[in-house]
Amino acid sequence: MPSGRTHDIVTYALVPPTFILAQWYWGDLLVSAVSTAAMVFAGLMFGPDLDVYSKQYRRWGLLRFLWYPYTAALGHRSRLSHGLVFSTVFRVLYFLVIILLLSTAALYLRQRYLYGAPTTIASEFRQVSEDLMTIWRSTDKQYFRAGFIGLWVGAAAHTVTDVLGSIAKMIWKSF
Ligand SMILES: [Zn+2]
Numbered sequence: 096m097p098s099g100r101t102h103d104i105v106t107y108a109l110v111p112p113t114f115i116l117a118q119w120y121w122g123d124l125l126v127s128a129v130s131t132a133a134m135v136f137a138g139l140m141f142g143p144d145l146d147v148y149s150k151q152y153r154r155w156g157l158l159r160f161l162w163y164p165y166t167a168a169l170g171h172r173s174r175l176s177h178g179l180v181f182s183t184v185f186r187v188l189y190f191l192v193i194i195l196l197l198s199t200a201a202l203y204l205r206q207r208y209l210y211g212a213p214t215t216i217a218s219e220f221r222q223v224s225e226d227l228m229t230i231w232r233s234t235d236k237q238y239f240r241a242g243f244i245g246l247w248v249g250a251a252a253h254t255v256t257d258v259l260g261s262i263a264k265m266i267w268k269s270f
Pocket of ligand 1 (some may be wrong): 143172177215253257
């Protein structure tokens with residue numbers, strides 16, 4: 096398996112082509128920057144290897160607990176973490192659900208025990224969901240699309256590197 100360092104180098108090497116392609120496709124500096132930043136983010140810390148105690152996982156620092164269920168539930172190189180097509184969709188959904196649940200819990204505890212206000216988990220959940228929907232509605236969808244494609248490219252580069260690494264190892268062993 097290629098090391099974390101190899102994956103980092105591949106990620107950095109992809110910065111210029113990603114930006115140039117994005118600029119050619121969208122012709123908008125900000126959108127291109129968003130997609131390139133998303134690609135780097137996926138390559139360094141939002142990628143397939145979050146399914147194992149890896150460089151990507153460690154880079155979350157104090158927030159690495161957010162990925163604990165993901166790491167625990169998925170086997171290394173499972174299709175949900177390393178699959179070319181759906182793994183990025185799955186990771187984004189997982190992350191949104193975790194953020195939704197934690198924000199709900201934090202708001203509930205704050206209202207209840209800090210302010211002593213009467214509230215329920217359900218009403219805090221509704222509030223957080225509405226806030227997320229507001230962000231979604233008020234942001235130009237172009238940025239979400241560019242961001243998602245960037246995340247996908249970063250993760251796909253990782254999976255392709257893993258596959259190429261395995262093939263190279265197989266050829267090496269057969270000599
Ligand atoms: Zn991997």
